[in-house]
Amino acid sequence: MDTLVLKTLARDAGALLLEHIWIVFISAGIATLVGVSVGILGTRRPPVRRYSLAFANVAQTIPSLAMFGFLIPIPLIGGIGKRAAILSLILYALLPILRNTITGITSVDPAVRDSAIAMGMTDWQLLRHVELPLAAPTIFAGIRIALVATIGTTAIAATIGAGGLGVLILRGLASVNTMEILAGALPAAALALAVDGIMALVERRWRIEP
Amino acid sequence: MIFLSFRDVECRRNGRIILDHFSFDLHDGETLVLLGRSGSGKTTTLRLILRLLNYDNGEIFFEGRDLRSWNPIALRRRVGYVIQDVGLLPHWTVEQNIALVPKLHGWPEDKTRWRVRELLEQVGLPYEDFAQRMPHHLSGGQRQRIGVARALAGNPALLLFDEPFGALDPLTRLDMQQQFLALREQYRVPAIFVTHDVGEALKLGTRIAVLENGQMEFMASRDEFWNATTPIAQAFLKTLAVTGDVA
Numbered sequence: 464m465d466t467l468v469l470k471t472l473a474r475d476a477g478a479l480l481l482e483h484i485w486i487v488f489i490s491a492g493i494a495t496l497v498g499v500s501v502g503i504l505g506t507r508r509p510p511v512r513r514y515s516l517a518f519a520n521v522a523q524t525i526p527s528l529a530m531f532g533f534l535i536p537i538p539l540i541g542g543i544g545k546r547a548a549i550l551s552l553i554l555y556a557l558l559p560i561l562r563n564t565i566t567g568i569t570s571v572d573p574a575v576r577d578s579a580i581a582m583g584m585t586d587w588q589l590l591r592h593v594e595l596p597l598a599a600p601t602i603f604a605g606i607r608i609a610l611v612a613t614i615g616t617t618a619i620a621a622t623i624g625a626g627g628l629g630v631l632i633l634r635g636l637a638s639v640n641t642m643e644i645l646a647g648a649l650p651a652a653a654l655a656l657a658v659d660g661i662m663a664l665v666e667r668r669w670r671i672e673p
Numbered sequence: 674m675i676f677l678s679f680r681d682v683e684c685r686r687n688g689r690i691i692l693d694h695f696s697f698d699l700h701d702g703e704t705l706v707l708l709g710r711s712g713s714g715k716t717t718t719l720r721l722i723l724r725l726l727n728y729d730n731g732e733i734f735f736e737g738r739d740l741r742s743w744n745p746i747a748l749r750r751r752v753g754y755v756i757q758d759v760g761l762l763p764h765w766t767v768e769q770n771i772a773l774v775p776k777l778h779g780w781p782e783d784k785t786r787w788r789v790r791e792l793l794e795q796v797g798l799p800y801e802d803f804a805q806r807m808p809h810h811l812s813g814g815q816r817q818r819i820g821v822a823r824a825l826a827g828n829p830a831l832l833l834f835d836e837p838f839g840a841l842d843p844l845t846r847l848d849m850q851q852q853f854l855a856l857r858e859q860y861r862v863p864a865i866f867v868t869h870d871v872g873e874a875l876k877l878g879t880r881i882a883v884l885e886n887g888q889m890e891f892m893a894s895r896d897e898f899w900n901a902t903t904p905i906a907q908a909f910l911k912t913l914a915v916t917g918d919v920a
Contacts (some may be wrong), residue, residue, distance in 0.1 A: 575760045577756070578761075581754040582749060582750070582754065582774050583747075584746075592762070
């Protein structure tokens with residue numbers, strides 16, 4: 464393989480890596496907003512908890528390729544490209560964030576919650592000063608799982624034209640070019656490891672002694 | 674003057690009667706001890722006052738007003754509550770924990786800090802050594818002292834103690850009981866103290882009420898309690914002979 468081909472491959476990989484990161488952070492960001500908000504609501508309204516968890520569970524069971532396929536014929540939210548990919552990535556990322564938010568908040572020591580309420584905290588103060596800070600490590604662990612999983616699934620989203628490092632992998636598979644497959648797979652793996660490592664560091668700082 | 678009044682209060686949970694036609698008055702400055710076995714309705718009584726639970730029948734008056742007419746948040750901020758598990762916020766320092774109610778009341782920072790310092794000294798923990806500690810760096814006794822300080826911080830009109838010293842070793846417990854008496858002299862706030870230890874009841878109560886199956890079995894002043902004739906009150910007094918605990 465000559466230098467020009469390698470240079471082109473590296474340039475493509477760089478641009479596609481940025482696109483990959485962009486898709487991951489948009490999807491995981493929206494999933495975090497939705498998952499944490501619905502999770503908080505679910506701790507206050509049992510039916511919300513039941514239905515939202517059931518929905519996120521079902522979404523998780525659909526194979527990613529099938530999910531991308533299902534979305535193609537759906538007007539407005541579906542089709543080909545980034546929009547449909549981001550939507551399905553959000554659905555995939557939802558479960559760990561939602562579940563961990565609910566688990567984190569409901570696992571707060573009842574004595575701590577009770578005494579905070581008995582001291583005269585409003586529901587909002589309880590959430591802001593007690594439940595969210597104490598649940599933060601658990602919620603954060605959910606976001607970490609979702610982020611790392613999304614980095615992997617985003618590679619498959621290239622099948623519906625979302626872009627990202629999956630483009631190189633698909634192109635490599637089609638032309639039986641190992642170099643091209645690696646140019647897509649290695650940065651994706653490195654990105655997943657780097658994000659996981661950074662999140663682990665942040666998580667460690669958040670740990671609260673019981 | 675009657676500060677708090679229960680009139681024929683009935684409370685049911687899952688079809689079971691927890692409090693049954695329960696009545697008593699709490700007067701200004703007195704410490705009423707609710708003495709009873711586990712499940713007799715002592716804790717429920719405290720939780721009703723804080724509106725953490727609702728009652729089904731009867732009436733409760735707090736400072737002369739129907740309890741149901743009180744805003745629950747405003748009501749809770751007028752009451753200091755101490756529980757056995759303490760329930761300190763584990764991610765807050767000792768100072769932040771004690772300052773909780775003053776902050777909810779919107780006290781200025783200087784006044785709050787002064788109050789925290791004063792309370793820490795009153796419960797025997799020097800401000801310089803303890804204010805910035807986290808709860809997990811405290812012993813059980815120290816945590817309970819912080820719990821008492823926190824309950825007193827907002828100048829409450831009523832204090833509720835739910836078996837606060839039940840999990841402490843005997844020496845720390847004795848020390849905490851002495852401290853309770855000293856603080857009572859100082860603050861003269863009406864209090865309800867829940868315990869299943871008759872020795873503690875006789876040490877700390879100005880009046881003692883015995884609960885059994887959600888009903889008031891017997892109520893008398895501390896001195897009259899020795900002459901109790903009802904079976905549960907007598908059974909509690911007999912435990913003193915076994916443990917050798919003398920009030």
